[in-house]
Amino acid sequence: MPRLKPGARARSSSASSRLKRPRLASSSSVPVPGDESAKKEKSVEEMIEDEDLEDTDEDSDHGLVDDGSSDDSEDDAPRNRIGNVPLEWYKDEDHVGYDIAGEKIMRTLSTSEIDALLESKDNPDAWRTIKDHKNQREVVLTETDLEVIRRIRERMYPSLATDTTEMVEFENPEARIHPEGKAHPPKSRFLPSKWERMKVKRLVSLLRQGKIRPPPPPAPEVWDLWADEAQLRRKAPTALPAPKMALPGHAESYNPPSEYLFTEEEKKEWEETFEEDRTLNHLPQKFESLRHVPGYKDFTLERFKRCLDLYLVPRALKQRMNVDPESLLPKLPNPKDLRPFPTHIAVSYEGHEGMIRSVAVEATGRYLATASSDETLRIWEVATGRPVRSIKFSSAVTAVAWNPQHLMLSVSAEENVFFLDPQLEIQAAPDGEAPVAVSSLLEFKEANVAKPEGEEVEEPTAAKAKAVHWRAVQPDSPQHAAGCRLSIATDGDVQLLVWHHKGNYCAAVSPKARATSNQCIIHALNQQKSMRPFARLRGGQQVQSCAFHPSKPHFLVATMRSVRIYDLQKQAQVKQLISGAKWISSVTVHPTGDHVVVGSYDRRVVWWDLDFASKPYKTLQYHDKAVRCATFHPGKFPLLAACSDDATVSILHAKVFSDLMQSPMIVPVKRLRDHMVNQGFGVLSCAWHPHQPWLFTAGADGRAYLWA
Numbered sequence: 093m094p095r096l097k098p099g100a101r102a103r104s105s106s107a108s109s110r111l112k113r114p115r116l117a118s119s120s121s122v123p124v125p126g127d128e129s130a131k132k133e134k135s136v137e138e139m140i141e142d143e144d145l146e147d148t149d150e151d152s153d154h155g156l157v158d159d160g161s162s163d164d165s166e167d168d169a170p171r172n173r174i175g176n177v178p179l180e181w182y183k184d185e186d187h188v189g190y191d192i193a194g195e196k197i198m199r200t201l202s203t204s205e206i207d208a209l210l211e212s213k214d215n216p217d218a219w220r221t222i223k224d225h226k227n228q229r230e231v232v233l234t235e236t237d238l239e240v241i242r243r244i245r246e247r248m249y250p251s252l253a254t255d256t257t258e259m260v261e262f263e264n265p266e267a268r269i270h271p272e273g274k275a276h277p278p279k280s281r282f283l284p285s286k287w288e289r290m291k292v293k294r295l296v297s298l299l300r301q302g303k304i305r306p307p308p309p310p311a312p313e314v315w316d317l318w319a320d321e322a323q324l325r326r327k328a329p330t331a332l333p334a335p336k337m338a339l340p341g342h343a344e345s346y347n348p349p350s351e352y353l354f355t356e357e358e359k360k361e362w363e364e365t366f367e368e369d370r371t372l373n374h375l376p377q378k379f380e381s382l383r384h385v386p387g388y389k390d391f392t393l394e395r396f397k398r399c400l401d402l403y404l405v406p407r408a409l410k411q412r413m414n415v416d417p418e419s420l421l422p423k424l425p426n427p428k429d430l431r432p433f434p435t436h437i438a439v440s441y442e443g444h445e446g447m448i449r450s451v452a453v454e455a456t457g458r459y460l461a462t463a464s465s466d467e468t469l470r471i472w473e474v475a476t477g478r479p480v481r482s483i484k485f486s487s488a489v490t491a492v493a494w495n496p497q498h499l500m501l502s503v504s505a506e507e508n509v510f511f512l513d514p515q516l517e518i519q520a521a522p523d524g525e526a527p528v529a530v531s532s533l534l535e536f537k538e539a540n541v542a543k544p545e546g547e548e549v550e551e552p553t554a555a556k557a558k559a560v561h562w563r564a565v566q567p568d569s570p571q572h573a574a575g576c577r578l579s580i581a582t583d584g585d586v587q588l589l590v591w592h593h594k595g596n597y598c599a600a601v602s603p604k605a606r607a608t609s610n611q612c613i614i615h616a617l618n619q620q621k622s623m624r625p626f627a628r629l630r631g632g633q634q635v636q637s638c639a640f641h642p643s644k645p646h647f648l649v650a651t652m653r654s655v656r657i658y659d660l661q662k663q664a665q666v667k668q669l670i671s672g673a674k675w676i677s678s679v680t681v682h683p684t685g686d687h688v689v690v691g692s693y694d695r696r697v698v699w700w701d702l703d704f705a706s707k708p709y710k711t712l713q714y715h716d717k718a719v720r721c722a723t724f725h726p727g728k729f730p731l732l733a734a735c736s737d738d739a740t741v742s743i744l745h746a747k748v749f750s751d752l753m754q755s756p757m758i759v760p761v762k763r764l765r766d767h768m769v770n771q772g773f774g775v776l777s778c779a780w781h782p783h784q785p786w787l788f789t790a791g792a793d794g795r796a797y798l799w800a
Contacts, residue, residue, distance in 0.1 A: 171227040172197055179226060188228060200228045334402045343376045346385045352376050427761040430745040432785040433731055434799035435762055439477040441796040443470060446488075447770065448790035450589075451777045452501075454494045459516065460788060461501060462796050463489035469503055471514055474781075474798065481514060483574040490585050495617075497595030500530045503576075504586035509600055510571065511578040511617070534577035536564035537620050560613065560622035580622065583610035592640045599647075603634045611635040612649060625658070637679045637690075650679040650690055655700075669706050671698045680723045684748055687756065689732065691719035697734050703752065714742045714760060717774065725780045732758075733787055735775035739767040741789055741799075764799055767791035 172189035182188045187196040201223050202208065212218035220233040233241075240250045298304045343352045353376055354362065362370065373394070379385050427433075446466030453460055459480065460472040465488040471481040483503075491504040501512040513530045563579050565572045571579070588601040598615045605611045609624040612635045616623070625647070629635065633651040640647060645660045653676065655669040673692035680689050688700045697719060699710040715736035725731040730747035743762040749755075764787075767775050773792035780787055787799040 171229070188226065197228055201225060201230070334405045337398070343372055344374075346377075346379045346382055348376050348378060353378060424759050427745075427759070430759060430761055432729070433743050433745065433761050434764065434785060434787045436799065437766060437797045438786070438800035439474070439798040441470075441472050441477050441479075441798070442794075443479055443482075444468065444794040444796075446794060447773065447776065447792040448794060448796055449489065449776055450491045450493075451779050451788050451790040451796060452492050452494050453779050453781060453788060454499070455496045455782060457782050457784065459494075459514075460796070460798075461492045461494060462790055463492040463503065463505075464794070465489070466794075467505075469501075469505070469512075471516070472796075477798075480516065481575075483512070484570070490587055491589045491600075493589035493591055493598070495595045495598075496591055496593055498530055498533060500534065502589045502591070502598050504582070504589060504600070507582050507585065509580045509582055509586055509589070509598075509615070510565070510576040513575045513577055515575055531577070533617065536562070536578060560624065562620045562622070578620070580615060583607055588637055590638055590640065593642060597640075599638050599640070601635055601638055603636055612638055614647075625660070625663075636676050639679050639681050641685055642681060642683055643685050648679055648681060648688065650676045652676060655679060655688060655690060657702075667702070667706060669700050670708075672708065672711070673698060677719060678721045678723070682724050682748060683726060687748055689722050689724065691722035691734055693718040695719060695736070697722050699756075699758070701756075709756075710758060712744075712758070714763075715740065720774070720776050721778050723778060723780060725785070726782055727780075729780075729785045731780065731785060733778050733780065735778045735789060737769070737772065737774040739769045739774035739791065739793075740765050741767075741775055741778060741787070743787070764789070766797065767795065768793045770794075 171191050173192055174189035177189075179188060187198050189197050191197055202211075215221070217232050220238065221230050222233065223230055243250055295304070342348050345352075359375065362372070362375065367373075373390070374388075441460065441462065444462065444464040444466055446464050448462050448464045450463040451460065453474070458474060460474050462470050462472070464470070467485050467488055469483040469485065469489050469492060470479055471483075472479055485505040487506045489503060489505040493502050494500075495502070499514065499516055501514055503510045503512050511534055513534055561581060563581075565576045565579055582600065582602055583605040584602045585604065586600045586602045588599075590599045590601075591597070592599075596616060596618050598617065600613050600615065602611055602613075608629065609627050611629075612624075612626055614623045614625060615621075626635075626649070629649075629651060633653065635649055635651060637650040638648060639650075641657075646666065647658045647660050649656050649658065653673060654671055655676070657666045657669070658664070659666050669688065671690060671692065673690070673694055673696055675693040676690050677693050678691045682688070686702050688702060690698050692698065695713055695715050695717060697712040697714070698708045699712065700706075701709045712734075715734070715738055717737035719734050719736050722732065722734040724746070725733075730745055732744040732746040733741055734744070735741045741764040742760060743764065745757070745759040745761050747757045749757075767789065768791070770792040775789050775791045777790045778787060784800075788796065789799065790796045
């Protein structure tokens with residue numbers, strides 16, 4: 093069984109983290125029937141064996157491992173705020189304490205044994221329900237809690253992820269290579285080995301007989317400096333530079349000035365001085381010309397001494413620099429000083445039975461739309477989590493996006509792109525103008541498909557014509573009853589829908605389209621026309637994602653390994669950004685328009701500064717699996733979110749300064765952990781609230797959360 097990583101701690105269940113462990117100190121407090129308990133425990137064991145809970149990397153999927161980053165939910169906090177006070181003081185009162193707001197907590201749990209017996213007969217979960225008399229609520233134990241209780245009864249570890257066979261003392265660096273087993277040591281460890289005794293006895297006998305001799309000492313290393321063939325020598329330490337020779341002065345000249353010539357007294361004093369103490373090694377002399385200068389008698393001696401200086405220069409090793417490793421790390425600010433950013437779950441949106449493929453937030457922040465593989469599109473109220481509408485399709489819903497100017501949706505399902513009227517309450521504009529009716533925008537214009545005179549319109553049988561043919565949804569169809577008014581047939585499943593900030597153009601990305609030109613199509617809502625901007629991409633790579641520039645008429649297209657920026661007015665490529673990633677998954681643009689970030693399936697987040705080169709400014713790697721989506725906050729908050737298949741979401745403080753000489757400040761501030769991995773997929777999509785520092789996440793576990 094693999095060991096737990098250092099710093100990780102086991103927990104009983106993430107789904108029931110509201111249950112406190114001290115309440116389960118007594119196993120007798122949980123009424124578990126005999127036969128039914130055995131069946132439940134057996135089903136839990138089969139479930140654990142099927143889902144392979146022994147892998148510590150997947151323990152977080154089943155709620156057995158938690159690092160404490162999501163322990164601050166509201167359900168974990170106790171309601172009763174009476175301190176260390178016995179509940180017996182309230183036995184004659186109709187309340188048992190006070191909540192955090194100071195209001196009385198009234199008694200809701202019945203104390204009559206007859207009422208409890210009658211309730212247990214009607215409630216099928218009564219055998220697994222425990223009562224919290226202090227907080228006046230009932231807690232239903234989950235299958236994981238029952239499995240933990242069964243293991244505690246049998247004197248086993250509560251979590252299967254705990255390694256019971258081997259333990260390494262990570263606190264002691266010297267004991268890392270000496271694992272300590274938990275099993276009892278065998279008897280052979282306490283008894284001397286007879287085979288070892290016989291072997292030692294035989295070796296001692298051979299030593300006494302002289303048949304075994306110690307190896308001779310190694311020969312001393314002798315190096316022949318004057319040998320013709322170069323011998324193999326070890327690398328010598330770095331040599332120090334030889335002492336430099338003094339530059340010649342006026343005294344060495346053949347015609348020195350008169351003040352440099354010695355007098356008789358100075359000459360006598362120079363001759364009487366020891367050779368080591370002389371400042372000059374010769375007597376200055378004056379000659380009429382250079383050819384009158386005689387030979388220097390000490391020339392050979394001086395050359396020999398110089399050769400000795402070059403050969404016998406003292407060697408020394410450079411000492412290794414003693415640098416503190418912490419001084420090499422960048423000085424990042426404290427995350428508490430960078431608030432606000434999402435830290436805990438505020439609202440949970442539950443109701444989907446399959447993976448939630450996409451999540452989108454309405455422009456005012458009132459409604460949330462989720463697209464799931466259970467063939468439903470659900471619209472939620474953001475503040476309360478109340479489901480407003482549920483629209484059923486005949487196939488999986490792959491993408492959804494809200495129009496930024498009008499209360500309408502674009503949905504991808506049944507190999508079509510639908511423009512949907514959600515029939516929700518429309519708020520009046522701030523300036524008092526009447527809002528535009530969505531039904532008038534979604535009226536089908538037959539002039540776009542009318543036959544010209546003398547020509548016959550070809551039926552849209554080909555893939556190219558099919559992908560740009562607008563149709564009105566038939567009134568007798570179930571899609572029309574759900575609110576769908578216009579539809580466009582697609583060449584393959586559309587994986588992404590993106591609206592322009594003016595609300596007229598919607599881009600659809602279909603990476604698996606049969607025709608290359610249908611991989612990225614821009615639909616104009618007012619004209620009810622579709623444009624294929626790319627007939628063929630260079631290199632034959634598939635389009636993975638796209639985005640509109642927030643202020644310029646630029647269109648960003650992300651292929652598998654690069655991002656291309658096109659000018660829609662000039663119809664020309666402006667720049668190509670080289671990512672270095674193997675497979676790009678998403679692209680997002682900063683609200684200022686000068687920075688681009690992409691997420692990739694090879695666990696990286698790549699950041700570009702468009703004012704500089706086409707190579708990445710930063711490459712970030714904070715996840716262990718593929719990064720599904722990376723997105724900037726569309727408002728004033730300097731936040732960046734990246735969700736991954738490891739069921740976590742990274743929150744980064746990404747502040748871009750207006751000073752062009754100052755680099756952006758990128759600081760990781762929070763890791764959100766509450767989703768679970770399902771079929772190898774984790775968090776599939778994330779979106780920011782348009783006005784608040786809130787994050788919406790949707791995962792493969794069929795859950796959507798609002799983090800605040």
